Amino acid sequence: MAAFRIARRIVLGGSRLGVNAELPCVVADGGGHGRRALCAQSPGHPEAGNRKPQFMDEDVQCILTRITGLDLEKIFKPVQQQLRPPTYKLMTNEQLEEAHRKAVEVAQTRLKMPPVLSEREPINDILVEDKILDGLETAKYVFTDITFDIPHKERFIVVREPNGVLRKATWEERDRMVQVYFPRDVRRIIPPPIFKNENLVVVFAQDRYEDILDLCLIQFEPNSADYIRVHHQTYEDIDKNGKYDLLRSTRHFGGLVWYLVNRRRIDGLLIDMIQRDLLEDAISVLHLYHMLHPDCQSSKEANQQQAKGLDLIKIFSHTDSQKGGYIELALQVYLETLNSSANQDPCRNEETN
Amino acid sequence: MVHLSSNLHKYYHRGFVCIRLALGGCTNRPFYRIVAAHNKRARDGKYLEQLGSYDPMPNIFNEKLVSFNFERIKYWLACGAHMTKPVEKLLGLSGFFPLHPMTVTGAERFHKKTVLMAQMESKEEAVETTEDEQPRS
Numbered sequence: 001m002a003a004f005r006i007a008r009r010i011v012l013g014g015s016r017l018g019v020n021a022e023l024p025c026v027v028a029d030g031g032g033h034g035r036r037a038l039c040a041q042s043p044g045h046p047e048a049g050n051r052k053p054q055f056m057d058e059d060v061q062c063i064l065t066r067i068t069g070l071d072l073e074k075i076f077k078p079v080q081q082q083l084r085p086p087t088y089k090l091m092t093n094e095q096l097e098e099a100h101r102k103a104v105e106v107a108q109t110r111l112k113m114p115p116v117l118s119e120r121e122p123i124n125d126i127l128v129e130d131k132i133l134d135g136l137e138t139a140k141y142v143f144t145d146i147t148f149d150i151p152h153k154e155r156f157i158v159v160r161e162p163n164g165v166l167r168k169a170t171w172e173e174r175d176r177m178v179q180v181y182f183p184r185d186v187r188r189i190i191p192p193p194i195f196k197n198e199n200l201v202v203v204f205a206q207d208r209y210e211d212i213l214d215l216c217l218i219q220f221e222p223n224s225a226d227y228i229r230v231h232h233q234t235y236e237d238i239d240k241n242g243k244y245d246l247l248r249s250t251r252h253f254g255g256l257v258w259y260l261v262n263r264r265r266i267d268g269l270l271i272d273m274i275q276r277d278l279l280e281d282a283i284s285v286l287h288l289y290h291m292l293h294p295d296c297q298s299s300k301e302a303n304q305q306q307a308k309g310l311d312l313i314k315i316f317s318h319t320d321s322q323k324g325g326y327i328e329l330a331l332q333v334y335l336e337t338l339n340s341s342a343n344q345d346p347c348r349n350e351e352t353n
Numbered sequence: 354m355v356h357l358s359s360n361l362h363k364y365y366h367r368g369f370v371c372i373r374l375a376l377g378g379c380t381n382r383p384f385y386r387i388v389a390a391h392n393k394r395a396r397d398g399k400y401l402e403q404l405g406s407y408d409p410m411p412n413i414f415n416e417k418l419v420s421f422n423f424e425r426i427k428y429w430l431a432c433g434a435h436m437t438k439p440v441e442k443l444l445g446l447s448g449f450f451p452l453h454p455m456t457v458t459g460a461e462r463f464h465k466k467t468v469l470m471a472q473m474e475s476k477e478e479a480v481e482t483t484e485d486e487q488p489r490s
Contacts, residue, residue, distance in 0.1 A: 127448060132460045135467070139411035143447035146405060147424040156423075159416075160446050181420055 053291050055116040055258055063288050064254035067281045068111060071249035075107045113254040117223040125168040133164035142169065144177045152178045171224060186218050195219070195230055204237045213252045235259045244272045261289050264296075267323040270313065274330040279310070286312045296320055368392050370434040372426065374407060375400065383409055387421065387440060389429045404429070407443060419443055 053060050091099065145156040157169040157177050169177065179189050193199055195216065203212045213234055220227035235256050238244060247253045260266050266285055273282040290299035297319040301307075307315055310331065317327040371392045378384035385407040390400035405421040412418065421444070430436075436444075438455065445453040 130452065132457055132464075133452075136460050136463055138415075140414075140416045141443075141446055142416045142418055143443075144418070144420045146420045146422045148422075149424075158448060160448075166446075166448050177418070180418065 055254075060258075060288065060291070061113070061254075063284045064113065064257060065111070067257060067284055068113075068251075068253040069249045069281075070104065070107055070111070072103060072107055074249045075110055076103065111249075111251050113251055114217055115222045116255055116258055119225055119228055120171060120221075120223040123168050123170055123174075126165055127158065127168065128166040130164040130166070133160075135162065136164075137162045142173065142177060144181055146181050152182070175221065175224070184218075188219065191219055191226065195226060197233070200230065200233055204234070204241075207243065207246060209234050209238060209243070209246050210250050210252065213247075231255065232259070239265060239268055242268050242272060244269055245276070257285065257288070261285065261292055264289075264293065264320070265322075267321045267327060270316075270321075271323065271326050271330050274313075274327070274334050277334065279313075279334070283309060283312055286316055289316075370401065370429060370432060371437065372404060372429060372434050372440050373437040374439055385409065387443075389425075389434060392435070402429075419447065421447065421449070423449065 055061075140162065141160040143156075143158050143160070147155075152174075155174075155178065157174050158166055159169050159173065160166050176189055179187055192215075194203065194212070200212065203209075213231065216227055216230045220230075238247065238256065239260060244256070247256055257266075257269065260269055266289060269285060270282050273279070273285070286298075286302075290296075290302060293299060298316045301315050301319060302312055305311070305315070313327065313331060317324040317331075321327055369392050370389055372387065372389050373396075374385035375388045375390070375397050376383055376385055377397065386403050387405035387407060388400040389402045389404055390398070394400070402425060404425050405419065407420075408418045410417070426444075426449075438453070441450060442453045442456050444450040445456055
């Protein structure tokens, strides 16, 4: 059985490793579960036992999908489209349940999280230097290979500069050329000015985080510098203003949580979750935190005491958080409302009786 | 209807396939398609296959965009297609072919001309300064 699981991890990890060129060897399930690595790692590596969990790990994705939630009303919010007269359908109860189930499936595909990748290395490759051609032309020549079958990453796109140098095109030039010759719907050739820093501020003031992140997804590649910059700025602004609920039940919530957990700034998120009575989500966030940072104080204490549920949150508020006081206050309020609602119901029953 | 044109064309005398630039676009705005066509066809007429494009007007990034379908170009070259000089020069600039000899010759001529012009200008300046000095003295 363990061999099966390890074999499955290798198959999944092989595809993942093509994207993250972090470690040259395949490792078994990461996180603080204590399973041994499959092969010896370089001696200079800090975590010799387990590999750092990546965004696409199954357990990480499981936690993130659970936290994201499934608010059908928000996912199937009316989108601006051509005006059509409304359609009415007469259904039996079973048909209604069937329709509901299908809607849930469609919603789950819509909630698939976009990948979180590290920034791509800039290309600085010179192929030929022909000093004779210096000064002959005033403009650059950009040569693109439009062979249909090759993937865009392997396409030859070279630039002949006016000084005679033949070099490989930079990532921005590559994206532009690919969009010129193999246009993708809605993507613009030149990124629209909304992605400039001063215009992003305006967008954030209007609370349109979801829209800007959708636009960013369409326009940029996931490992481009602009994509990462826009996403990070959006997450920072959400964290600063505490507007986590705007992204809940969208595909971007997982990325937001991953960003915050990696930077150890989950206090605002936890407070927001406790205030909205989402305690299981808060506990899942803490599980993720302990998976990613197994050597921090709160995870060590939690392991010692084998804490579960509310105790995890209490341990975290004592040890690692910056806003420990606020978290405890929010917990107190939550417990009081829980107790008062529990007290109210038997009182009402007595009155009616 | 029976189409006989391809049968009639097959063995036309002194004909071959050519990879050349077909002009399109509007007034004062040329645009070339790199095209494999029979030699005797009109410049912008029916072609066998489009293999790319060339835009001679630079865009806002000061780039002239050229595209080549290298796989199909290799096929037509293997079939024995000829190429016109502009296409050969472009392919030489792109690195697919070595630099065309006329490109190199043109570059050398250009450099000689610039050197000559510089010398002429310096001589003119020298003449002007001597003329300026003379009426004063």
